[in-house]
Amino acid sequence: MGGHIDLYLDIASLYSYIALMQAIKTQDLLKQHSVELDIHPFFLGAVNAGSGNKPPWTLPAKAVYGVHDSQRSLRAVGLSNVSPPGDLMQVGRTIVPLRALLYVKTRYPAATYLATWRALFHAFWTLHRPPITPEALGETLESIPANTNANASLASSSPPGKGRDGERLFSAEEVADILQAEKSVEYKNALREATQRALDQGAFxxxxxxxxNATTGESEPFFGSDRWSHVYAFLGLPYQDVELLPPGTAKGSEAKL
Structure with missing residues (x-):
């Protein structure tokens, strides 16, 4: 057993948000199975352009279906009050926060990195304040309470600059450093390289x-937030898949394992 999962996300992708929540839930178990999880920011706009793909909501039939599918998927990971913050073609220009995430990843503990991901997703999809400019990103970073963790509920977000008990995850000086770093050649190149790496792997x-898989040395791509059972099978991990129960047993959510 054992292995490595590279998970590529963009805050403008709703299913990336769902995948992040799934990864947060399973990260400790993955460690117990000697599986390393590495989360990478990458720019979905460039992936779509490089692969020739188009956002699913640009096709009317997929857009109609997507309303149902997204709500089911959100409920499954405990997310609510989530909706697009406007024209995703416009607000999907997420290069600024993605470069900032790369800086946070290299300079702060993993827990801080995951909490930052959560806060950026929350600002984008629930508060409808996409942190896609340095000013908006700074406000979001300043609003993250110091005791925020990746599993914490963000339902009652504090106003910008005020964390719970007056403490913030990042000081004003740290926010300034993050905003300065995201403009640097180093993190511009880092985001470009991460995006190209995913494209080279076949990302669309x-x-x-x-x-x-650490045992076999083989690597394979997976796409979407609903492929975890295939990932576990590929890694040789024990898992329990969806199972239809006989009549007379609990139904719906009560039947979940």
Whole structure:
């Protein structure tokens, strides 16, 4: 057993948000199975352009179906009050926050990195304040309470600059450093390289997973937030798949394992 999962996400992708929540839920179990999970920001706009793909909501039939599918998927990971913040073609220009995430990833503990992902997704999809400019990103970073963690509910977000008990995850100086770093050549190149790496692996959308089995040395791509059972099978991990129960047993959510 054992292996490595590279998970590529963009905050403009709703299913990336869902995949992040799934990854947060299973990260400790994955560690117990000697599976390393590495979350990478990548720019979905460039992936679509590079692969020739188009966002699913640009096709009317997929857009209609997507309303049903997204709500089911959101409920499954406990997310609510989630909806697009406007024209996704406009607000999907997420290069600024993605470069900032790369800086946070290299300079802060993993828990801080995951909490930042959560806060950026929350700002985008629930608060409808897409952190896609330095000013908007700074407000979001300043609003993250110090005791925020990746599993915490963000339903009652604090106003910008005020965390719970007056403490923030990032100080004003740290926010300034993050905003300065995202403009640098280093993190511009880092985002470009991560995006190209996913494209070289065959990426055409988000979330994109590149999974390596440590025992066999083989790697395979997976796409979407609903492919985890295939990932576990590829890694040789024990898992329990969806199972239809006999009549007379609990129904619906009561029947979940």
């Amino acid at each position: 959308g988000a979330p994109w997973l590149w999974v390596t």
